[in-house]
Amino acid sequence: MQQSPQDSHRGNIRVMSLREFEIVGRQGDGRGLLRMPDREQVTGGIVALHGARLPSREQPLFEHLADTLVPLGFAVLSYDRRPSPDGGDVPFDAQADDALAAVTALRAEIGAPVGLFGFSQGAWAAAVAAARSDDVAFLALVGCSGVSPAVQMRYYTDEQLRRGGYNDADRAEQLAARLALEQVVRYGTGREDATAALSAARTKPWFDLAYLPASLPSGEISWPDMDFDPAPIYARVTCPVLLIYGEDEDCIPAGASEDVWRRAAEVSGNADLTIVDVPGCGHFPSRSSTATGRADISPAYSDILTEWFLGIR
Numbered sequence: 001m002q003q004s005p006q007d008s009h010r011g012n013i014r015v016m017s018l019r020e021f022e023i024v025g026r027q028g029d030g031r032g033l034l035r036m037p038d039r040e041q042v043t044g045g046i047v048a049l050h051g052a053r054l055p056s057r058e059q060p061l062f063e064h065l066a067d068t069l070v071p072l073g074f075a076v077l078s079y080d081r082r083p084s085p086d087g088g089d090v091p092f093d094a095q096a097d098d099a100l101a102a103v104t105a106l107r108a109e110i111g112a113p114v115g116l117f118g119f120s121q122g123a124w125a126a127a128v129a130a131a132r133s134d135d136v137a138f139l140a141l142v143g144c145s146g147v148s149p150a151v152q153m154r155y156y157t158d159e160q161l162r163r164g165g166y167n168d169a170d171r172a173e174q175l176a177a178r179l180a181l182e183q184v185v186r187y188g189t190g191r192e193d194a195t196a197a198l199s200a201a202r203t204k205p206w207f208d209l210a211y212l213p214a215s216l217p218s219g220e221i222s223w224p225d226m227d228f229d230p231a232p233i234y235a236r237v238t239c240p241v242l243l244i245y246g247e248d249e250d251c252i253p254a255g256a257s258e259d260v261w262r263r264a265a266e267v268s269g270n271a272d273l274t275i276v277d278v279p280g281c282g283h284f285p286s287r288s289s290t291a292t293g294r295a296d297i298s299p300a301y302s303d304i305l306t307e308w309f310l311g312i313r
Contacts (some may be wrong), residue, residue, distance in 0.1 A: 032102070033057045035066035036075035036110070043313045044137065045074035045114040049104040049122030051143075052089065055081035057173040061119055061142075063283075068305050073313060076117075077106050089149075091224045094127035096132065103135050113137035115239070118144065119284065120251070124230060131236035138312055140305070143283045146234070146260030150182055150226040153211065156251045160209040163250065168278040174210045177201040181212065185221045234264035240272040241265075242308045245302065246281030264274045276304050 036042060042277030048062045056245060057078040066076040084090045103114045115138035123144035130136040145152045157178060161171045177197040181310060183190040195216055201207055202214045243261055245254040258275050266271040280287055281297050285301035 004074055032077055032079040032105075034075060034077045034106075034109070035070050037070050037073060038112075041073050042075055042110045042112055043236040044112045045075040045106045046117050046140070047075065047099055047106060047114060049095065049099055049116060049118040049126050050081045051120035052123055055083075060297065064302070065117060065305070068302055069309055072306065074309060074311050075106065075110050075112075086222055086239060088222055089121070089225065090127050092125045092228060093124070096129040099125060099129040100133055100135065100137055101130070103133075103254050106137070112286060113204070115139060118142070120145075124225075124228065126147075127230060127233050130239055131233045134239075138242070139237065140242040140244075142244045142285060143246070143252060144243055145250065145256060146230060146257030146263075147253060148225075148227050148229055149223070153251050157210050157212075159223055159250050159297070164206065164209055166206050170204070170206055174201065174206060174212075177210070178197060179277050181216075183224050184216065184225070185226060188220065191216060203237055231260050231264060235267040237264070238268050238270050240312055241270065241274065241305075243273070243275045244285065244304060245275070245277050246283060246285060247277045247279050248282045250286050251283035274308060280306065 002286075012101055028129055032055055039224070046065070050056075050059075051061075054061075057080050062076070062078045067206055071077055079098075079102065080302045082094065099116055103116070114130060114135070116126040117140045118124070120139075120143045123141040126136075126141060127141055127144070130139050147155070155177060158171055158187045159173060161174055166174075177194075177200070180190060180194040180197040184194045198212060198215055201210060201212055240262070243258065245258065254277070261273060261275065278298055280300065285298050287298050290300050
């Protein structure tokens with residue numbers, strides 16, 4: 001890797017702005033951001049993969065990761081996620097391609113094993129990459145779903161209504177509207193039913209919690225990974241895995257997801273699976289419902305990362 005002249009230091013963390021590689025998305029200035037200790041202290045590296053809502057290389061979770069792991073001897077590389085051509089989610093296979101290219105580039109830079117960190121959607125992509133290649137030395141995944149994106153969104157939106165105090169009838173109506181939309185996306189049929197369901201849903205007080213469109217877009221609706229089943233992918237992962245879930249997880253079915261990983265580890269024979277629930281946290285490992293910055297990230301989460309990474313150095 002070629003470093004730019006904009007290298008700087010933040011405490012004991014060396015911050016390097018890297019030239020564009022195959023790894024990076026085609027947004028921003030196309031540079032990866034590498035945070036690392038002095039070279040003689042490097043024992044490993046980690047590439048950070050994004051949640052759905054934050055595609056940038058600089059975000060609180062990645063900065064916290066660097067602040068926590070660089071003092072332990074790990075280089076932390078992040079980059080802007082590539083944009084989707086249609087404005088939707090970037091397919092997991094494409095995200096995994098970029099992740100593996102980043103692993104290759106970082107290994108060449110530091111001469112040490114490199115693993116992947118993934119948050120939420122990024123955890124799916126990280127697992128796809130690890131299932132493909134033995135070059136991924138480990139996985140550290142936060143809020144990793146064991147069900148498909150479609151099932152995960154059913155869970156999430158139902159949980160939003162439940163926590164919002166809506167009754168069973170409201171929740172059933174929301175689910176029916178979502179299933180009607182899925183029918184259109186999955187098979188291209190049922191547009192009239194979906195149009196009627198969405199028209200009724202947008203008049204409801206719970207609509208803003210449902211993550212549904214107010215109306216059907218014209219033309220084809222694309223969601224390539226909506227029925228992606230992660231279980232067979234997880235069963236092909238043989239590297240050490242750390243799974244972190246908030247005890248108050250609201251975005252994914254945490255218990256069911258943990259069970260999927262346990263069954264997958266039995267299939268693969270992977271004895272190095274660590275699952276930890278963080279008290280006082282939801283989907284994001286913070287002490288409040290929103291991630292306001294690094295200072296809000298749970299100290300218990302920091303301690304979990306520190307203990308596990310000390311064990312794999």
